[in-house]
Amino acid sequence: MVLYWVAFLAVVTLLYVLLDGFDLGVGILSAGAASDANRNAMMNAIAPVWDGNETWLVAIGVVLWGAFPVAYATLLSAFYLPLLFMLAGLILRGVAFEFRHRTRRWRWLWDASFAVGSLVAAFMQGVTVGALVEGVPIANGRYSGGEFGWLSTFSILCGIGLCVGYCLLGASWLVRKCDGEVRDLSHRFIPRLSIGLFVFLLAVFAFALLKDLRIMDRWVERPFLLVFPAVGAVAAIRLATGIQRRSDRVPFPMVSLIFAAAFATLAISFWPYMIPFSITIDAAAAPHSSLAFMFWGVGLFVFPLTLIHTAINYSVFRKIPPPPKTEMNKK
Secondary structure (H helix, E strand, O other), rough: OOHHHHHHHHHHHHHHHHHHHHHHHHHHHHOOOOHHHHHHHHHHOOOHHHHHHHHHHHHHHHHHHHHOOHHHHHHHHHHHHHHHHHHHHHHHHHHHHHHHHHOOOOOOHHHHHHHHHHHHHHHHHHHHHHHHHHHOOOOOOOOOOOOOOOOOHHHHHHHHHHHHHHHHHHHHOOOOHHHHHHHHHHHHHHHHHHHHHHHHHHHHHHHHHOOHHHHHHHHHHHHHHHHHHHHHHHHHHHHHHHOOOOOOOOHHHHHHHHHHHHHHHHHHHHHHHEEEOOOOOHOOOHHHHHHHHHHHHHHHHHHHHHHHHHHHHHHHOOOOOOOOOHHHHHH
């Protein structure tokens, strides 16, 4: 049961990063749209799926709360402020997405709110990951770092890097779904964002070496971890060839593969800790009876049904028809 829920948590976390990552990236990129028509095209590209993508964030919280209550309590104690800012950003972008279609006079405000909410949510997620990699201060099984124990140069660097990565995912999604100016703009963004992400990865690696972070010891203890960076490197080469050919189909799966390789590297580097390097998975897990009870509901029915629903949703909306030419659109 413990291994099942660890695997469950890893899968839903990766799904959230990939799926909500690209629509957060589109939200950030929407700030650079040259016209309202371009911004509408960007919004239409994520409109059928963006709110469903956040389902996986709810799943992460539910699994942590039910299956790993010790980790849930510790993480909330450590990351109250980042999580509050992240949720505020997600709420702001959700409200802005709906309200921008209801007004003309204040549309600029809701457009800015959508971009800012996306940026804040993405940045706070990166900061949280960076703080976990650097190490959360734990004393006697409890968080002991204070209100800003998560804030450091490394965590801020990771926050910026994840924003760049999400923007790359978003641009890769837009070239699949849009045409005209939006597609051309996204094609121009992809090589720049790819270089930016590469520079970020080098900076993080150099910082980790200089600070002698404990996670770097895992590369010596577990040399098989090099497989995942190798997969990411192959995906990066394939992405580069796709960029040269201005391919619409290649960038998104290759960027997703790079994200998956980075996620797998982190996840296996953390093993067997739920909160590195303080609380193990076994110590964080709920009693077997609780895990088994959750399995028959969430694990056996809710999760597969949600996966099926998500697959059908993406299949139905794999192509986006042009918006109807109504009188309001003409005006």
